[in-house]
Amino acid sequence: MRAKAAGAACSGCRRRSLRVHARYQRQLADLPFGGRRVRVVVHVRRFKCANSRCAQSTFSEQIPGLTTPFARRTPPLTKALTNVALHWPAVLDPGSRHDSRCRAAVTC
Numbered sequence: 001m002r003a004k005a006a007g008a009a010c011s012g013c014r015r016r017s018l019r020v021h022a023r024y025q026r027q028l029a030d031l032p033f034g035g036r037r038v039r040v041v042v043h044v045r046r047f048k049c050a051n052s053r054c055a056q057s058t059f060s061e062q063i064p065g066l067t068t069p070f071a072r073r074t075p076p077l078t079k080a081l082t083n084v085a086l087h088w089p090a091v092l093d094p095g096s097r098h099d100s101r102c103r104a105a106v107t108c
């Protein structure tokens with residue numbers, strides 16, 4: 001998977017850049033499918049910031065809904081894991097004061 005946009009906005013100054021500095025692959029864990037682990041391989045470009053006053057000399061492009069800076073999982077997986085962590089008592093003890101509303105939140 002790769003981004004199709006011609007450029008990207010700098011994470012430091014938000015100015016768009018078209019100057020590709022490097023390319024690399026990122027592997028992201030995603031929500032399981034059919035009970036199996038899913039890995040998304042993303043071909044990412046690193047851009048050089050065009051703003052000479054910006055402290056961020058290079059930056060990596062982000063794909064909305066799929067990548068976030070430095071993350072190794074997709075946002076949907078992060079959200080599901082957060083829900084599990086927040087509602088863990090309800091998963092262990094369904095009869096506890098955490099009712100079905102919590103169990104529904106754990107379902108991905």
Ligand SMILES: [Zn+2]
Pocket residue numbers: 010011012013014015049050051054055056
């Ligand atoms: Zn910048």
